[in-house]
Amino acid sequence: MPGAAERGSELSEQIEAFAARLRRGGERPRSEDTARQTLSLLRKIVGNGRWSRAGELMDLIRTEGQRMTAAQPSETTVGNMVRRVLKVIREEYGRLHGRSEESDQQESLHKLLTSGGLSEDFRTPYPSLRANVIEAINEMLIELEGTTDNIAMQALEHIHSNEVIMTIGYSRTVEAFLKEAARKRKFQVIVAECAPFCQGHEMAVRLSKENIETTVMSDAAIFAVMSRVNKVIIGTKTILANGALIAVSGTHTLALAAKHHSTPLIVCAPMFKLSPQFPNEEDSFQKFVSPQEVLPFTEG
Amino acid sequence: LTLRVAFSDLIETFRAQLRDDPDVASAVAAIRALLGFLKQDRGETIQGLRNSLRDAIDTLSRVDSSVAVSSGGELFLRFISLTSLEYSDYSKCKEIMIERGEIFLTKVSLSRNKIAKLCHPFIRDGARILTHAYSRVVLRVLEAAVEAKKRFSVYVTESQPDEAGQKMAKALRTLNIPVTVILDAAVGYIMEKVDLVLVGAEGVVESGGIINKIGTNQIAVCAKAQNKPFYVVAESFKFVRLFPLNQQDVPDRFKYKADTLKTGQNLTEEHPWIDYTSPSLITLLFTDLGVLTPSAVSDELIKLYL
Secondary structure, eight states: OHHHHHHHHHHHHHHHHHHHHHHHOOSOOOHHHHHHHHHHHHHHHHHHSOOOSHHHHHHHHHHHHHHHHHHOTTOHHHHHHHHHHHHHHHHHHHHHHTOOTTSOSSOOHHHHHHOOSSOOOOOOOOTTHHHHHHHHHHHHHHHHHTHHHHHHHTHHHHOOTTOEEEEESOOHHHHHHHHHHHTTOOOEEEEEOOTTTTHHHHHHHHHHHTTOEEEEEOGGGHHHHGGGOSEEEEOOSEEOTTSOEEOSTTHHHHHHHHHHTTOOEEEOOOGGGBOOOOTTOHHHHOOOOOGGGTSOGGGO | OHHHHHHHHHHHHHHHHHHHOTTSOHHHHHHHHHHHHHHTOOOOSHHHHHHHHHHHHHHHHHHOOOHHHHHHHHHHHHHHHHHHHHOOSHHHHHHHHHHHHHHHHHHHHTHHHHHHHHHGGGSOTTEEEEEESOOHHHHHHHHHHHHTTOOEEEEEEOOTTTTHHHHHHHHHHHTTOOEEEEOGGGHHHHGGGOSEEEEOOSEEOTTSOEEEETTHHHHHHHHHHTTOOEEEEOOGGGBOSOOOSSGGGSOHHHHSOHHHHHHTOOGGGSOOSEEEEOGGGOOEEEETTEEEOHHHHHHHHHHHHO
């Protein structure tokens, strides 16, 4: 059918464009935008893709997902969203297949002992699967919108009056967190500028607009100032499976300084940043940018 | 009299399995033997079955006092209890038990491959690995890494008193992996050259620590001191319901061989065969349930026993 083929190739083009944008890198995209774009693309694949069984859909999503993650391995939100959609498909299939709700999908010793059969094969076709999965993805998109607000709502429990809070670089989640607390409490913020892009400056400007007493300092002064700090609050790019963080350069220094002074370190991150990967292949997580900012080509 | 015959059959099945297939895990052999015992059991009640199974497990531990057999036995008992909760009619229950038992055995025979698949990406090209004594799971992981075309070298501790390290070195040489056997005392010396430590486990305790061949604790302490990752590979049927707080807490029946315990002599003169490594020294555990941090192990055990 020419209509389906057209839709198929248009979809393929969109995925290619998305992957190209990821690969180019350039300015730092918001993780939330990346997550939202990934989910919309996946929703289109589920809606318009050629598949009739859950198994085929999962293979399709896996292939497209691998293409997107290969474009920019350091953007783990893409992979996380693909995995969540796969989980949704498995759950919906399970629900339609008539399996009981409480049986969890994960392996566990309990499941090992009590299950009656070997692994699940997703071969039975269910016509309502498509609609159910699309609805579940829509729910995830709505959930995405509320993440920053949900995190900011907890701010008052963690920030007390007259505290000195340290942060690094520019994180929108932390900005919302601090702004929410500033409505009721008075506190100071020290921002590490995070060279060479100096996102810390932008953070400081935004915070001071809300009348929060803000100080900017260089990254080298982090350890020196830490003794005066009550709490460190940071955002992150990714949270790995063993609890480790992949965050902006300079966060490790901040964390080591905080540990040395026994200062609590709080991380504000939405759920789509949780990744099941482990920090074993360090090279794939690094993102290298042109040295133009530090040493312009004219001076080289 | 029939019970004694049944027990001697049980021991014979267990020993025969270990003889015929040196690669099989002793816990799996124990569970298979217990399943055979279950099949020929003539009892009529669950309670009776459980009692005779408990005696059977005791008999098996008198033959082979390792932690693995004990954990395999516990798991089998738990398996019986869980199945009996679902079905009240005894004969139907027994049928389901036998069926599920076979499925369980098939699943656990695949567990080593699952672990190898999870673990080999953590071995990078050019890595230098330190391992301890002879572990079939570690062997399988290294085999998988070789199949994935990784190049690495291995240091094995000699692991006295039974020189199990030599056996491991021989097996690794057949895989064409460059291997060096080192003295148990040389672990502190070699640790700076090593990239990661990979050991198996005879048992994984509730705190997330492990029970393994004597010398493992020393290696873990050295690894921690030099900031090297300490990885443990173990199948999930090795999870044991023990919570030792120190070395003395590990029961004597695991520390010494069954024959030594039978002679009843003064145990202070004997050398223990295993030691306990605390969870703070372990970086990650690779099991067929996935890659777990030591704190996740207690979660898994709770999910099973509660």
